[in-house]
Amino acid sequence: MNSSWTxxxxxxxxxxxxxxxxAIDHFDPCCAMAADASTADxxxxxxxxxxxxxxxxxxAPRYKVNSNAAVILTNDGVVxxxxxxxxxxxxxxxREIRSITKQPIKRIINTxxxxxxxxxxxxxxxxxxxxxxxxxxxxxxxLTRPDAGSGGVAYIEKxxxxxxxxxxxxxxxxxxxxxxxxxxxxxxxxxxxxAYLEELRKMNPALPTRTFDQTVTLNVGDREIQIxxxxxxxxxxxxxxxxxxxxxxxxxxxxxxxxPFMNDGYPEDWVRTLDxxxxxxxxxxxxxxxxxxxKQQLTFFRGYLTDLVAAVxxxxxxxxxxxEMKRTLPDLLAGKYExxxxxxxxxxxxxxxxxxxxxxxxxxxxxx
Ligand SMILES: [Zn+2]
Ligand SMILES: [Zn+2]
Numbered sequence: 001m002n003s004s005w006t007x008x009x010x011x012x013x014x015x016x017x018x019x020x021x022x023a024i025d026h027f028d029p030c031c032a033m034a035a036d037a038s039t040a041d042x043x044x045x046x047x048x049x050x051x052x053x054x055x056x057x058x059x060a061p062r063y064k065v066n067s068n069a070a071v072i073l074t075n076d077g078v079v080x081x082x083x084x085x086x087x088x089x090x091x092x093x094x095r096e097i098r099s100i101t102k103q104p105i106k107r108i109i110n111t112x113x114x115x116x117x118x119x120x121x122x123x124x125x126x127x128x129x130x131x132x133x134x135x136x137x138x139x140x141x142x143l144t145r146p147d148a149g150s151g152g153v154a155y156i157e158k159x160x161x162x163x164x165x166x167x168x169x170x171x172x173x174x175x176x177x178x179x180x181x182x183x184x185x186x187x188x189x190x191x192x193x194x195a196y197l198e199e200l201r202k203m204n205p206a207l208p209t210r211t212f213d214q215t216v217t218l219n220v221g222d223r224e225i226q227i228x229x230x231x232x233x234x235x236x237x238x239x240x241x242x243x244x245x246x247x248x249x250x251x252x253x254x255x256x257x258x259x260p261f262m263n264d265g266y267p268e269d270w271v272r273t274l275d276x277x278x279x280x281x282x283x284x285x286x287x288x289x290x291x292x293x294x295k296q297q298l299t300f301f302r303g304y305l306t307d308l309v310a311a312v313x314x315x316x317x318x319x320x321x322x323x324e325m326k327r328t329l330p331d332l333l334a335g336k337y338e339x340x341x342x343x344x345x346x347x348x349x350x351x352x353x354x355x356x357x358x359x360x361x362x363x364x365x366x367x368x
Pocket of ligand 2: 112114234253261
């Protein structure tokens, strides 16, 4: 199968896409953060060894966010889990991988369909024509649906309409800012966003070429790699990559070191999916965002989802409106979760708790 579709091919194949894109009037990027968050201005990944031949590529905090990746060396080529938000970021990691091995990159695995985890696929597909891009059947469907959420081919079109507005807003904010530190941040964010728009305009997305609808074990050279499909969670289609011998799991955004992004998620299923993940034997987690974590972090993250849903249900049963919940629940949950969910500059507790309450309410109570 030709893994590289142009956006035009896609739009021809899916006539509904353009209409759907035009109907979308708000921009809720997967991993948006406060515009004045202090972030790095360079494309940086830190390759951290987590086991023999297994690396976590930890993304530097950027206004235009990148996901982490997992890099798995085998004696039959390199496997990379997730490809970041854009080709330049994928190139940056590709160069770092080249500094540790001359083996070709033969396989990419996409953990889910969000923009910041797959929009760099094309770099690897162009460099290695036989490349396999692996994911779940549902994630591939989401990548080509016009209305899946914060990712996929249609979302590139949506961003092409909305990022120019974001640039305009950053420019206006910069023009009215007087504090030197804030001006420096806004200038850096504006530069990143302009460069991102240029990349979006040239994007030639590479879609998955091999999909699964249930858990499988792949023997890649000397390495055993399990692709776990455990149910819905962060999205409908999440996959986990489990290395049983090395006791490592890469989780995408279904388990991260930030507050979760829930807009395309299934809060109650998500808890059950993490229950299923917990049964596997691993000691280290390479999350979609944040740093490498021990297995115990699963308990903390799942606890947040469980307590958030329970708090929203109880408040609803007590007659509270959504607005009242958004006023009272952040402080109610803060004691247990604010510190642990605010370890990094991005994805902090107070940045996301309001939206999380709203999404939990919408999905669990209103069921919209
Ligand atoms: Zn992400
Ligand atoms: Zn995501």
